[in-house]
Amino acid sequence: SLNYEPKKRKPSFRKAFRTGSSSGEIRTHTTAISNAISADASSNILVNNTASLSTFFGGGIVAHSIGGNIDIQHDGVIRNSHGGTGISGKGISAVADSGSVNVSVRDTIISTGSAIEVKAANDIGITSNGEISTKSSGTSAFSPGILAISSGGKATLNSSGDIRTVTTSISDAVGLKAESDIQINNTASLSTFLGSGMIANSTNGNVEINHEGTIGVSQSGGGVLAYASAGFVNIFSNDSGSSVASRGDFNSSDAIHIEAAQSVTLHWAGDVESIGNRANAIFAKSEMSGVSVTTKGDVRANGIAAYGIFLSGPSILTANILSGSVSGADGASVSVGVGFIDGTENKVNNYGSIISQSFVAIKTGDGNETIDNHGGIYGSIDLGAGTNVIENRSGATLVTHNDLKLGAGNFLNSSGHLQMGELGQETLTTTMIGNLVMAPSASFRMEIQDTNLSDELITDKLIVVGSAVIDGEFIVSIQELYDEPKAGHAFTILTATSLTGTFSSVRVLNGSHHSAEISRKVGLELSYTETTITGTVVLLEIDSYEDWKKLGFDEAQQADELVSGSEANPDGDGLSNGDEALFGGDPLKPEGSPVSFELGDVNDPDGISISATFNVADDITDREWFFETSPNLEDWSPASVTETTMQDMGDFSKLTVDFDQPVSSEGSTFVRLKGRTISQ
DSSP: OOOOOGGGOOTTOSSOOSSEEEOSOEEEOOSSOOOSEEEEESSOEEEEEOSOEEESSSOSEEEEESSSOEEEEEOSOEEESSOOSTTTTOSEEEEESSSOEEEEEOSOEEESSOSEEEEESSOEEEEEOSOEEEEOSSTTOOOOSEEEEESSSOEEEEEOSOEEEEOSSOOOSEEEEESSOEEEEEOSOEEEEESOSEEEEESSSOEEEEEOSOEEEEEEBOSEEEEESSSOEEEEEOOTTOOEEEESSSGGGOSEEEEESSOEEEEEOSOEEEESTTOOSEEEEESSSOEEEEEOSOEEEESTTOEEEEEEESSOEEEEEOSSEEEOOSSSSSOEEEEEEEOSEEEEEESSEEEEEEEEEEEOOSSEEEEEESSEEEEEEEOOSSSOEEEEOTTOEEEEOSEEEOOTTOEEEESSEEEESOTTSOOOEEEEESEEEEOTTOEEEEEEEEEOTTSOEEEOEEEEEEEEEEOSEEEEEEOTTOOSOOTTOEEEEEEEEEEEEOOSEEEEESSSSTTOOBOSSEEEEEEEOSSEEEEEEEEOOOOSHHHHHHHHSOHHHHTOHHHHSTTOOTTOSSOOHHHHHHHOOOTTSOOOOSEEEEEOOTTOTTOBOEEEEEEEESSOOSEEEEEEEESSSSSOEEEOEEEEEEEEOSSEEEEEEEESSOBOSSSOOEEEEEEEEOOO
16 A cells, blocks of 8 residues: 655656555656556555546556455546557546446546446446546547446446547447446436447346436437346436437437336437437337337437337337427338337327328337327328227327228227328328227318319328218318319218218318418318218308308307307407408417508607508408507507508408508507498
């Protein structure tokens, strides 16, 4: 045992001391391998250091015990400026051939080799509270941030300092391998140039990870990779800012990749993204038990044959999407938003959105699947064999693509919105295998795209290979290409093996966007047989509010003046039904102001000039518009205006008017646009 005193240090020492404690700065600057602190023993080694360590060609702290344990307590900067081979260039290196290793670091490590590298026959414990940065000095230098390998015990890491590896060889930010359990508690950001953010591999134990912080890969590597060959894996990240992004091809570059013999549990609140072919955003597999994945952020895979979430196992598979989105890859490749393989009683609980740009939102195997949709699902669905059900809840949206495969005898129960294809895109035919049941609160939306050379309508269509029970609202959107509608144009909306029920109301919207106005020129008449629903175009003549009311309300609502009267406001958006008829809007859906204002110079001593722009329906002849001003929102006075421009917008004219009198810059002036019935 050597008690080191800084004043007695000789510059020619190549090994400052074997064992002991230090509180003074130690530097080595040689062209031979020269460690700042080196300790070799046949039994226990204890290093307590509060000094900064600096080497040119060697390690910071190097300890090797043949028959004992190693305990390193370090509070000071470690800096290596060149590196070399073997143990040289490492910040802290500890090897216990027969014992355990405990390392505690409370300051920065900057190294050209591994920042902390520990190997032990028994347990390993590492606490790192300082920042870590590694940068290799050669093309083959392995320079991970923290590396721990226990051949017979467990490994534990508690880390709160950011870890960054910038190397030209594969160098992970954190890598732990153990015979027994692995526990990682990390509140730091991890970044690599070439290598994974975090790898945990247990041979005969469990893996548990608690993480807060970003994980990013610049060139190639996975995000979080966890393996438990005989146990379970639990990963928790409850911080919405804890994103993980991976790059590279194949599943070794998955953003989150988990394989376990027993159960798998993942809770991740932040964003997850993979960039690479066959690299999934989240991959979770159990050999003998269930898998549960819960996400709150945006989960996205970018690449050929890549899944947003992929779950596999022989028991229960569950994907809980509490918010955010889950997306498969772009392009025409086989990519999937959420995918299951095997499993028994599997479930997707969706409160966010599921989508794949290759149009496969959900694809499963032969287990029994329940898709409980409270959010949005966009794309084809293939639930394979088994007893399957889709519950499209009230307020939820299910947008189909070519396939909606639930399996013969299975059910889609829709209380929400069911839509054929994306709005404004080419229309399509969706084939559904299974039975459709629509509740009174449901809606069914499709589009008319145009006519073909034979003057036949090009539209969306649903083919149900099973029974269909129809209820709720039918909505059809007219795309811009269908600009010459003709009375009598007919098209098939839906066919089924057997069909019962009817839609309770019909709306025709003049446009593909979600805020499209009710068409004032085109209506639709529906006819029903035992297998088919057909729509036929009728041309409308709207001259008054009473005519418009029939478009916006069903029969029961039309009979109730408190709902459909011209001065009623059933959606509570501040616009009366009469105003929405005159200026445009949906009387049953809250919308913003129909007018925009532009102010002149607010410093003009003569007052502030005002101009206003708004749309006015051409077909409402029994109502007129006017402006009012008020100093207090209670006392209103008419305001005279002069029309300056008018633009034809189809069913509407866009007007711009100037106020004849400027308003005072003193105090407050409120301005509003209103509509009223024209006196006969």
